[in-house]
Amino acid sequence: MTCDLHRADLSAHIDGALSPGERVALDEHIAACAACRTDFASLRAVKHAVGRLSSREEPPGAVRARVEALRFSPPRIRRHRVAWSVAAGLVLAAGASVAFIVTSRDSSLTGELADILVADHLKSVPEAKPVEVASSDLRVVAKFFAGKTPFEPVVPALPGAALVGGRLCKIEGRHVELLFYRALGETLSLFVADRPLAASDCRAAKGHTVCGTTRGAHTLLLVGQRPRAELRALLDGASL
């Protein structure tokens, strides 16, 4: 009879959920009662047996990609499941551009951000201050940013442009890559950030042009003095 009462507490004891007083009392009983001792061991074996099942499983790659992409984009309305399945297939096929579907929203470049970027460009170009990493090798420059940015750093190749180097920069409190290229007769600044600060448009600011684009999880923002059509062509030709 007393064992019926104790039985209710055996599991809580195993889970460490008894108060110190309850625990002492139950331990005393277990020490004196062979039946409860056996039950206690069986219940603990059950806990271990359940604990051996898999507590974590890998989701399908497309699901992981879509979930991980959420960190780079604001929440948006879900697609219908059928459409999603199609999109999921595309994501798998597209490989590297997994986040594209999520980040391809058209947000416009604000004047405020364009002003900040031009100001950073003017005070940071190699002509104004020494770069932190000087190399024309994409991999060398990418390696410099490893662990410094809160995202996987990339250093794109721009068509007809020579990489000069780069430095770590901060925009809106976040660390981003600032890369310098020689092209079109000037030094261009390319900001690489990890979320869509801006998308497919261009904007004039302080006598310069700023163009933005989104590539996968990365946002690219190019700053220079040339007309927007030229900067746009350069940016659209960027390969990661």
Place this chain on the structure above:
Amino acid sequence: MTRDEFSELALACLGEVTAFARRLTPGGADADDLIQSTYERAFATWSTLRERRACRAWLFQIARHLHFDRLRAVKARPELRLIDDDDAIPAVATMAADAIERLDAREINAALSHLDEAQREAVLLCDLWGFAYDEIAAITSVPIGTVRSRIARGRARLAALLGNAASAEQSERRRP
């Protein structure tokens, strides 16, 4: 907590949320859908999460709520079958603990499938994912006393079921 810190925490739980979603649903596309909705909801409301250490339980709670919301919408069925919380806790079959320890995943899952839904959920949250009673109470929206009783009953029933499985296995081995 910044959004980046939240992202780190939440994404580190993806494997566990996946395992949980697969146990809540029939699996496949239903599970995938639930995983994604869970993270969409989490990323939309993360700023309401006050404590870092509550993140994992919070994700489980979201997954569970979304799942039952959906079930209700589809079938208008009650959240969980009512259980006999007043019944006496079954006596544990006298079973050598080491025999239970030797059972494989298939046998353990088979025994789990015979449990009452609410008891199975409480046992899994406790033994498989290692949540404390107060966390389980929050995830499943019931008082701690109910969690304690569900775990006690569910585990005792499992001990009986697994005890039978273990002794069946032993007699199998003894057969010439």
